[in-house]
Amino acid sequence: MTTVVWFRNDLRLVDNPALHAAAAKGDVVPLFIWDPGLGPHHYGAAARWWLHYSLETLDARLRDQGATLIIRQGETREVLQSVIQETKAKHIHWNRRYDPSGIELDTALKTELQKQGLDVQSFNGNLVMEPWELKTKTGGPYKVFSPFWKNLISHPLMVAPLEEPDCSVPSGLSSDRLEELNLRPVLDWADGFSEDWEPGCVAAAATLSAYAAGPVAHYHDQRNLPAVEGTSRLSPRLRFGELSPRQVWHAVNQHHPNALDDEGAEAFLREIGWREFAYHLIYHFPATVNAPLRPNFERFPWRDAPDELKRWQQGMTGFPIVDAGMRQLWHTGWMHNRVRMIVASFLVKNLLISWQEGAEWFFDTLLDGDIASNTLGWQWAGGCGADAAPYFRIFNPMSQGEKFDPDGTYVRRWVPELSSVPNKVLHRPFEAKGMELQLSGVTLGQTYPQPIGEHKKARERALKAFDVVKGAA
DNA sequence: TGAAATGTTGGGGCG
DNA sequence: ACGCCCCAACATTTC
Numbered sequence: 001m002t003t004v005v006w007f008r009n010d011l012r013l014v015d016n017p018a019l020h021a022a023a024a025k026g027d028v029v030p031l032f033i034w035d036p037g038l039g040p041h042h043y044g045a046a047a048r049w050w051l052h053y054s055l056e057t058l059d060a061r062l063r064d065q066g067a068t069l070i071i072r073q074g075e076t077r078e079v080l081q082s083v084i085q086e087t088k089a090k091h092i093h094w095n096r097r098y099d100p101s102g103i104e105l106d107t108a109l110k111t112e113l114q115k116q117g118l119d120v121q122s123f124n125g126n127l128v129m130e131p132w133e134l135k136t137k138t139g140g141p142y143k144v145f146s147p148f149w150k151n152l153i154s155h156p157l158m159v160a161p162l163e164e165p166d167c168s169v170p171s172g173l174s175s176d177r178l179e180e181l182n183l184r185p186v187l188d189w190a191d192g193f194s195e196d197w198e199p200g201c202v203a204a205a206a207t208l209s210a211y212a213a214g215p216v217a218h219y220h221d222q223r224n225l226p227a228v229e230g231t232s233r234l235s236p237r238l239r240f241g242e243l244s245p246r247q248v249w250h251a252v253n254q255h256h257p258n259a260l261d262d263e264g265a266e267a268f269l270r271e272i273g274w275r276e277f278a279y280h281l282i283y284h285f286p287a288t289v290n291a292p293l294r295p296n297f298e299r300f301p302w303r304d305a306p307d308e309l310k311r312w313q314q315g316m317t318g319f320p321i322v323d324a325g326m327r328q329l330w331h332t333g334w335m336h337n338r339v340r341m342i343v344a345s346f347l348v349k350n351l352l353i354s355w356q357e358g359a360e361w362f363f364d365t366l367l368d369g370d371i372a373s374n375t376l377g378w379q380w381a382g383g384c385g386a387d388a389a390p391y392f393r394i395f396n397p398m399s400q401g402e403k404f405d406p407d408g409t410y411v412r413r414w415v416p417e418l419s420s421v422p423n424k425v426l427h428r429p430f431e432a433k434g435m436e437l438q439l440s441g442v443t444l445g446q447t448y449p450q451p452i453g454e455h456k457k458a459r460e461r462a463l464k465a466f467d468v469v470k471g472a473a
Numbered sequence: 474t475g476a477a478a479t480g481t482t483g484g485g486g487c488g
Numbered sequence: 489a490c491g492c493c494c495c496a497a498c499a500t501t502t503c
Contacts, residue, residue: 345475390475391503395475
């Protein structure tokens with residue numbers, strides 16, 4: 001008996017329910033389809049770079065077993081049909097996805113394949129709990145995180161991950177070469193990524209066990225300091241399913257048996273909870289990929305300011321903590337979460353540029369660019385989403401910098417032209433007096449940009465603009 | 474998972 | 489010893 005296992009965002013062999021169930025039945029055809037015609041919400045440019053290496057690793061792991069990953073390029077439906085014909089497979093397995101276009105495609109395929117008499121089964125490989133398993137007391141979906149979290153952790157979640165199965169793969173199937181997919185960018189933009197990252201499920205497992213064994217205990221204290229390695233950096237692993245959230249949950253609980261009563265572990269698992277919440281929301285409110293969850297924000301007067309958007313993207317706003325974050329993103333494909341909130345607040349509230357513009361840039365440049373988490377994060381920042389930062393919550397980029405990067409290590413790393421500026425004015429160089437900047441080799445407007453606007457004025461402008469949506473739900 | 478404005482309190486300098 | 493002022497430190501409210 002042969003089962004096609006269609007890999008998507010689950011590029012691992014351990015704790016992979018679709019694969020596990022297939023291997024128990026007999027032969028497995030591990031398939032990855034690269035469909036160039038898919039819409040924009042599947043992979044950003046940075047994510048494609050990651051995908052290349054993650055697929056390479058998955059293939060290598062299968063080869064350790066004498067198997068191989070079958071990669072096919074083409075229209076999803078046609079590829080599936082031809083693989084089914086070639087293999088005479090009667091069974092198709094995959095792990096579910098929850099974004100609107102993924103659901104649409106999978107539902108249509110499932111119907112079509114079942115009509116042909118095939119056995120099509122989908123599994124939960126990407127979430128701790130399915131979005132429809134958690135309901136409010138009135139039976140609806142959650143829109144607030146805390147009660148969602150309470151409900152989630154009221155369930156028994158310590159489930160041992162599924163073992164990696166032995167895969168026996170029928171021979172003679174052709175595979176396209178990974179290089180032919182051209183997943184890596186043509187520009188040299190991504191060349192530096194490999195200095196910071198080792199994609200693939202092997203490195204993912206190592207990163208998780210090292211993190212769960214030590215640093216997670218200090219997550220609560222250190223997660224807000226962008227200069228410190230206080231976060232897990234597991235986000236791309238979860239994005240591509242090199243790890244399942246259940247594996248993460250399990251690993252943390254092994255080292256912290258009462259993880260939810262432990263400051264560090266609880267704060268960390270809560271972030272897994274936010275990921276679950278993001279999937280819950282995108283499943284129940286699919287329109288929020290593009291449209292604000294709170295309808296009154298439809299009439300918000302966003303500005304069209306392409307030059308300012310570009311300065312934000314390039315890390316040239318003149319606000320050091322913002323520029324440091326945007327440059328870290330460009331150079332490493334990742335940004336510290338505290339800084340993500342700061343740069344998002346800056347785009348949306350200081351510049352009054354729509355959260356959709358920010359979401360698009362993040363999705364394309366983040367290695368962990370995930371449509372559910374990205375949408376939640378940006379709607380949160382914009383004040384128009386579930387459990388969002390209220391419209392009047394406007395981050396002050398100077399005081400945020402001074403609070404979370406007090407000795408300026410982070411800013412100096414990513415904005416080297418400010419490296420000699422004394423701490424006192426590092427986060428507000430435009431307020432330096434006399435010769436202070438010249439002595440550090442800085443001339444505003446030449447070696448480092450003048451700030452886009454004045455924070456105080458921007459704040460007042462934002463508060464005024466948000467009057468439009470004030471009061472209404 | 475804010476920041477700024479406004480209010481309150483209490484210590485210390487000073488006439 | 490007293491009233492007055494200043495201002496940090498903290499709390500509350502407002503956006």
